[in-house]
Amino acid sequence: MQVVKIGGRPQADPQLPSIISDAWHRSPGSLCIVHGGGDEMSAMQRALGKQPVFIGGRRVTSEGDIELLRMVLSGVVNKRLVSVFTAIGLPALGISGEDGELIGAQTIDKASLGFAGRPARVNAHLLRFLLNAGYLPVISPVGCDLKNPNGGALNVNGDDAAAAIAAALGAEELLLISDVEGIRDSDGTTLQSLTGESARDLIASGIATGGMAAKIESAHEALSRGVGSVRICDLRGLQDNQSGTFITLSQSVAI
Numbered sequence: 001m002q003v004v005k006i007g008g009r010p011q012a013d014p015q016l017p018s019i020i021s022d023a024w025h026r027s028p029g030s031l032c033i034v035h036g037g038g039d040e041m042s043a044m045q046r047a048l049g050k051q052p053v054f055i056g057g058r059r060v061t062s063e064g065d066i067e068l069l070r071m072v073l074s075g076v077v078n079k080r081l082v083s084v085f086t087a088i089g090l091p092a093l094g095i096s097g098e099d100g101e102l103i104g105a106q107t108i109d110k111a112s113l114g115f116a117g118r119p120a121r122v123n124a125h126l127l128r129f130l131l132n133a134g135y136l137p138v139i140s141p142v143g144c145d146l147k148n149p150n151g152g153a154l155n156v157n158g159d160d161a162a163a164a165i166a167a168a169l170g171a172e173e174l175l176l177i178s179d180v181e182g183i184r185d186s187d188g189t190t191l192q193s194l195t196g197e198s199a200r201d202l203i204a205s206g207i208a209t210g211g212m213a214a215k216i217e218s219a220h221e222a223l224s225r226g227v228g229s230v231r232i233c234d235l236r237g238l239q240d241n242q243s244g245t246f247i248t249l250s251q252s253v254a255i
Helices: 016-026 038-047 065-087 124-132 158-169 196-204 210-224
Strands: 002-006 031-035 092-096 103-107 116-122 136-140 142-145 153-156 173-177 193-195 229-233 245-248
Touching: 002 016, 002 158, 016 031, 016 065, 031 065, 031 158, 038 065, 065 092, 065 136, 065 142, 065 153, 103 153, 103 158, 116 142, 116 158, 124 136, 124 158, 153 158, 158 173, 158 210, 173 210, 193 196, 196 210, 210 229, 210 245
Parallel strands: 002 031, 002 173, 031 136, 092 136, 103 142, 116 153, 173 229, 193 245
Antiparallel strands: 103 116, 142 153, 229 245
16 A cells, blocks of 8 residues: 655646556555645635745644635645546545545644644545545545534645555555655755654754655654655655655654
């Protein structure tokens, strides 16, 4: 089982459909896609006169942003990807973390991040049902708010969602697809592998910041919950299983 998180910028790569098609046909029924869409969400916020704010690579999300998030991620981005994939014959099926309580989430820190959440549970039964039926799940990381008795959604970082899904499915590999080849050191060299201790140093020194720091944290979480392998890479990583940066656990240091 392979879980692939595709960031917003790689979604615009014209090679994406064929690369996903190749990955699916190598192992039908063993691929899940989680997508982001942060740039489009930011563009929509700005169009409405709001300024996007991030803390530690995670978007500060007001209650008013939730409907916008649903529209952009679960609506526009999710359905666009599904349309592209089905057009080339893939059995893609779009679903959000709200559907069937696929991603049950809890707020991280409401005072600072608002309605941003972290996955607390994943409905792996639903995903296995879809996979066994021959579908390719394409997942929007809008989670359902487990603490809200009236329902509601939370903004779950796509990397966090992918890590939780990979752990719930017992995935052999989690790929966090970005628009760069992998994690770079202070000289700009792409690192082949990175331990938890080295990752902490990169974050502390400010070399790995924002979204990349969030990816490292998500990678560490996935590995600590039993995912076999985690790589941060560009789209080429789906064709070359040695490209990108492999994240490995450190026995003595946690992020």
